[in-house]
Amino acid sequence: MNRIDPKLAATLRQPRELIDAGLAPVDAVAELEQVAARYAVAVTPELVALIDPADPADPIARQFIPSADELVEQPGENADPIGDDARSPVGGIVHRYPDRVLFKLVHVCAVYCRFCFRREMVGPGKASALSDDAYRAGLDYIRSHPEIWEVILTGGDPLMLSPRRLAEIMADLAAIDHVKIIRIHSRVPIADPERINPEMIAALRVEGATTWIAIHAN
Ligand code: SF4
Secondary structure, eight states: OOOOOHHHHHSBOSHHHHHHTTSSOGGGHHHHHHHHHHSOOOBOHHHHTTOOTTOTTOHHHHHHSOOGGGGOOOTTOOSSTTOTGGGOSSTTEEEEETTEEEEOOBOOOSSOOTTOTTGGGSSTTSOSBOOHHHHHHHHHHHHTOTTOOEEEEOSSOGGGSOHHHHHHHHHHHHTSTTOOEEEEEESHHHHOGGGOOHHHHHHHOOTTSEEEEEEOOO
């Protein structure tokens, strides 16, 4: 079956589409194409509907509409500003605090925030998800560290996973005795609320661990 997801088709990803929607100036196209080649762009219809195109300082637009300013690099800027790499014992895992880890499963998002501090890890040229081998290595790391009681699934956006895959991951994590909390950070409930359907809700409920959802909304 070759069906185009209407939500994917309606999401604005190209500078030309932003300009046609009145969300960026026509004369910015060349610079915005340079930005889009480096950092992913996606603005879902739900977010477009919240933007007032007549307001040059619209606070929703400022979060999601790319700007030529993103091409400016200041001395001292760092591609990994929060130091994930230095605290990553295996791919996809960040172990910063003794009792919890980040598990970064996917490298795609429903919407791409211009302020993202993991923007070098998502978008153009990046794999869309951890490989199976890296996923299993991450699980093994969590299994072998009994001090880890909380696993945080985070950016990219874990709710971009299919409910089927998410259910498998939740079950894998909940099967580890010392993992008691699975926390998911997501903008999907705001950016693409239709993804939060009964199948997704069912995938998030799991025996053996408590699920927390941290909804990111600015
Ligand atoms: S949804 Fe999160 S990971 Fe994705 S671009 Fe926004 S802040 Fe970054």
